[in-house]
Structure formats: structure tokens, C-alpha cells
Amino acid sequence: MSRSVDKDGFPAYVSAWEARIGAFLEIRKPELLSAQGESSLGPGGASGPVKGLPFAVKDNIAVEGFGLTCGSKLLADFRATYTATAVKRLESAGAAVIGKTNMDEFGMGSSTDNSALKRTNNPWDTSRVAGGSSGGSAAAVAAGLVPFALGSDTGGSVRQPAAFCGVVGLKPTYGAVSRFGLVAYASSLESIGVLADSVGRARDVFRIIQGEDPLDQTTVAARVVHGTANQKAGGKKVLAVLDPASLAQAVSAAVRGARGLDAADGGAESAHRDAAEEANLINLLEEEVLAGFSKAVEGYKALGYEVREVSIPSLAYSVPVYYTIATAEASANLARFDGIRYGKRPEWAENPEDLIDKTRAMGFGSEVKLRILLGTFVLRSGFQDRYYLRAQRLRKHITGEFLSLFTGPEAPSALLMPVFPTRAFGRGDRGPALSSFAQKAADIFTCPANLAGLPAIAFPASVEGGLPVGVQLLGAPFTEELLCDIAAEYEADHPIPHPEGYQSFWR
């Protein structure tokens, strides 16, 4: 891999794309980029896979000297005073941050349209969303503005925009990459992840940023598991596949059960109907996504893999479990944005309580307020048993099912799943074409990896109807290398697609 090969054309290229897609909240002047010599693009060692390469960072990851807005009005003027460990490691390896990318406010959303600061468009079709919440990072990579970018994945926020924009998205094992410098949203679920223009690049970046960090007590000195030497199932190449139709049936059964409970409680049977039916509908894959997923299955069969269908019954509960825990943690983590510790203060307040209320009322967007309300509610005395504690028990069950799947001499190397039930969705007159609730319910394929703390890699399976379709591989803890090996096999036969007008400045 080499650094920019055509720096003269790069500034104009960046300006033109950025005007169309709005990936960055803050970017160093492209002219400055072209004028930089190799030495100014990071100190680095003599050589290395990222030396001399620019990269982008999601705006909830601290980089000293840059803003740290989290896509929120509340932090619009906030500047980072230190640099996140993951970014520092990349800088030490010779890469340089060229800008901060747009995101859904505090990582809450699946479109990046929840950013309070600007709109980001999909490079494949600018009338469509880039996905989220790391939509700016994914769009920047897809358009060729950077070879790789950092994002964060709490419930699919790296993998889903990667699938929407046709790039590679790697969500590491929980604890594999330091979260020091990442603004916390749901601490037990989130990881800093990588968006890249190839599987090999994602692997290179992961190797640099992973590892124990004394500044993050949840990191571990993981034994990196290498792939090809560790093929499981007696040396056979075996992939597990989660049949999307059977998962939709399981969700449907759970929803019917919830309705039955309503009736038994003496309540109206229709009490859950709207939510349940909408959730049910979104879990049915769009025709083009099913086509892309089928191509990936066939592609792996052609590569000599035995494809084994599995079912994970507890996945039917994964979205409610995920949102119960994520909102509970968000309500605690976002308490610091009170105008006293962090956040833009109102011009006038009667007392400290009033200051806090006004700061949060003015600063947070509606989606963030909704999630804080939900999180506060599920933790309230009297409701904890029904929601939060039940969700924690179910999380353990989901984790157990996944660990069992990857256990034993005949266990598959990875689990192949869709990433999202639709391709990049468009926008209507009143916002994204997919409702806020449907976007949450559609996290069913991505949030399990976060609940169980497992690594996952999303990559393009095909292009259907002019838009990329992504699939993902989930693996046992710390099998990132193995997942990259398996994804790279597919990539070798099905090169990463690019949007019209894409130009590669890096090899």
C-alpha cells in the first residue's frame, strides 16, 4: 500500500465530492493536504501499512485540536483537549487525521439524518441516506476521500453504514480496542470500529489500534487468533447461516405472544399491534437484500465452504433487549451534558436546576431526548424488574447461545447474516423514508454482536438495483483475523464496488 499517488488532483476531488455528500463536519483544507510532504503526514516509522495515509474520524472520538460535537448542537463549540488511544496509535504508525465526520447525534440513529449539524448523503445516490450512525465515515471512504476511517459501533453503527455505502466495516470484539477518547453512549455495548476500502486495509488498521490500554480498564491483551491455520470443524471450511425467513418467523411468534399476554392482562389486544406489526414488517428482507445475501451464500459454497443453516431462537428478543440496555446506559452516560460539566449553557437561568433543564432542553435533539426518557423510565423504581433486569437476563441468554454456536470440534468458523433488511433508504418530505421506529426494529441483524461482545465484519456482497448490498460475518471472541480471512476470500472473487465518479488515490 502506498500514500497518495496523485496529490495534485486530490484537493479538487475532495471538494467536489464533499459538496455532494457532506461527509465531514470539519476538514483540513484540501490544498493543505496536497502541499504536505510525507513527513508532515504523521511521524511514523520507516514503513508500515498506514504510513502517509490520511484518515477520517467520527466526531464522537477525540482528536486534540479538532472539534468533538457528537453531531449535537449541545457540543457545537466543544474542542477536544486530548486524543483517543486508537487515533494516537494510528498517528504513531504514520497516518494523519484529515477531518471529523458527521454522525447521528450521540450515535443514536441509522441514517445520520439525526445529526443536528448537517446532512450526509450516500455517494451511490445522493437522495438516499448514508446509514448510521457512522454515516459520515462510511460516505467518506466510499467516495474515496480517505482510504479508511474510524467509527463506533453500539448496535451496528459501523456495519450498517458500511453496507449502505458499499465499504468494509469491522466491529471488533468488546475489549479488543480501547474506548479511551470515545464519548460514551452505551458503555457495555460499544466499540471503536474501522471503515475501509478493502478487507486488507481494515485488517491493517485493526492490528494497529487493538490491544490493551491502561486508560481503558475493559481492554484485554487478546491473543490474536489467526485464521487459515485455525479452520474449525475438523479442518473443513464451514459457515453457519442464519436463515432470515426463520428469524422473521421467530420475531412474529414473539410478537403474537406479546399480544396474547395483553389479552390475558385484560388489556386491549391491539395495545401492541402498531409497534409489533411494524417491527414484523421491517424484519422481512427487501427483495434486493435477499438477492445479495443469496449471492454471498452461493459465493461461499463456490469457494468450497459447507454452509450450515442454524437458528438462534433468542434473537427474536434481541432488539427490545438491546434498546432497553442501550437507553438505560445512555440515560446515565448523557447526564454529564448539563451545562455545568459539558454543554453549551443558556444565556440565563434562575438556578442550577433550571440551568441543567434549559441546557438539555435546548441542546438535545428529539431522538436523544426520547432515548433518555426511555432509559430513565426502564431504570425507575417499580419498572426495573419488568424492563431492565429482564433485558439483562435475556442478554445473558443471547450471549450463551452465540458462544455455544462457536463451541465444539464441529463448530463453524463464522456466522453469515444480512446486515440490514433494506438497502440505503431514501428521504421523504418529512425525513427518512423509514420511520424512526422501523429503523430501530431493523437492528435485529446487527445488535446481537454488540449484546454478546462478538467481532463482526460487514462487506459488500453485490450491487442490486444500483445500490450496494452488504452481508456480515460474526465470529467467536477475538477471531477478527479469521473473519478477515473469510471476508477476503469473497472479496478476491467479488471486488469491492465503487460509486460512479470514484477515483482511487491509494493502492
Add this chain to the structure above:
Amino acid sequence: MKLEDLKVTARLAHLGLSEEDLGSALPAFEQMLDYFAVMQTADGSMAGTTGTADIEAVHSDLVLSVHQCNNNPLTNSANFNSPNNLGNHNDNPLANNTLLNQAGERNGNFIVVPNVL
């Protein structure tokens, strides 16, 4: 769900929402709570996942699966999800009982921790 409940929750969360804001947030809030109610069906379909009396069964299942996973060279990691961390399981029943007996307040096999909210 009543608007009054939402008002109390908003006050606890220091969100400073007006009546109008609360009114417009209520449908989305109720929709999510309705969806969360799907978790109740797990009580029937996943024996051993609910209720304090059954929690040890869940822990046993998990510890077994994690143990299997840890014996697997592919997933063996010195630090990730050791059985003692996952599910707060303690193999020593004596230590469990001592802890429970010394707790200020108990609910079945759980120690009650004061609500920090």
C-alpha cells in the same frame, strides 16, 4: 402509559420538556415500551430465563457454554468472559450463601442494592 408518568420521567431526566413536547413524544415513547413488552414472552418460551428462582439455571447454562468456549483453542482467551465474570457466578456455594446472608436486604437469591436514581 399516562402523560403524567412521562412528565415524572422527564423531570427525573432533567429534560425540561414542555407539555407540548411531552405530548408529541408520548406516541413514540409508548411504541417503544410496547415493543419492549415482547420480552415478556421470553418468560414462557425460555424456561429458566426469568424470575429469581430460575436465575441459577441460566447461570449454569451460561457457565457451561462459556466453559466449552474457553476449552476451544479458537476462542480461548485468558481474560475474555471467564466463567466467574459472566453471570457473576461463584462456584463456591458456601461463599454465595455467606454473601447472601450478610446482605442488608434480600429478594430471593438477589442482594437488593439501593436505587441510585
